[in-house]
Amino acid sequence: MMIVTNAAKLASIQNCRFPIFIFWVLISVISSQLHAQETTPKPLPNYVTDQFGTPPAVPSGPLSVELQQAVKVVFEDSMQDSFWGTEQATALETIGNSKDPRLAWLISDLMRFITRGALIIKLSEPIEKLLGIDFPTGNYWGRTTDHLIAWDIPAPPDYLHYKKTIFTSIISGWQNIFVEGDIDWRHVSWGGVLIDDRPYDTTDEPCNC
Numbered sequence: 001m002m003i004v005t006n007a008a009k010l011a012s013i014q015n016c017r018f019p020i021f022i023f024w025v026l027i028s029v030i031s032s033q034l035h036a037q038e039t040t041p042k043p044l045p046n047y048v049t050d051q052f053g054t055p056p057a058v059p060s061g062p063l064s065v066e067l068q069q070a071v072k073v074v075f076e077d078s079m080q081d082s083f084w085g086t087e088q089a090t091a092l093e094t095i096g097n098s099k100d101p102r103l104a105w106l107i108s109d110l111m112r113f114i115t116r117g118a119l120i121i122k123l124s125e126p127i128e129k130l131l132g133i134d135f136p137t138g139n140y141w142g143r144t145t146d147h148l149i150a151w152d153i154p155a156p157p158d159y160l161h162y163k164k165t166i167f168t169s170i171i172s173g174w175q176n177i178f179v180e181g182d183i184d185w186r187h188v189s190w191g192g193v194l195i196d197d198r199p200y201d202t203t204d205e206p207c208n209c
Helices: 002-037 046-052 065-081 086-096 101-111 118-131 140-151 159-168 172-176
Strands: none
Touching: 046 140, 065 086, 065 101, 065 159, 086 118, 101 118, 101 140, 101 159, 118 140, 159 172
């Protein structure tokens, strides 16, 4: 009787194996989505928070499809087309309302090359929302990067790709610099001079660098 009972139980389990598998897949997907929405503030030294305040909550995980498209429009399409219009302005507003401070790194990279005019004011607006800071002195790029570095805000997904797009749209010679490696690309920016592309052992020749 025990053998028959166990055989019946085994058959029942085997018949339910597929639904149980689907159930655990759904649980795993839901769990990963919840994890992507979690915020994990990093403990910072008192001297950092005394000067820069408390950092905003930072989400983890991939960007939403809508946010991915907005990032592409602002930091790829606009750079490749050398154009800024209504679509770019709307996408930048979407980024500013995302509550994802990681994206401030890309805005900061764009600020490095746009230092004045109406566009720099437009770029400062999402920074104010994402980081909760203002710009009383107008030092947009410096104030933004100071906070990002002090708070150690993580880079957004696909950061190197979009940073490379921004920089190489200015000077194509930077194409070979932005490659995968051990460099923390958050801490790399433009020093304000053109690239020294003179051939080896020709440093006596004039250089526009």
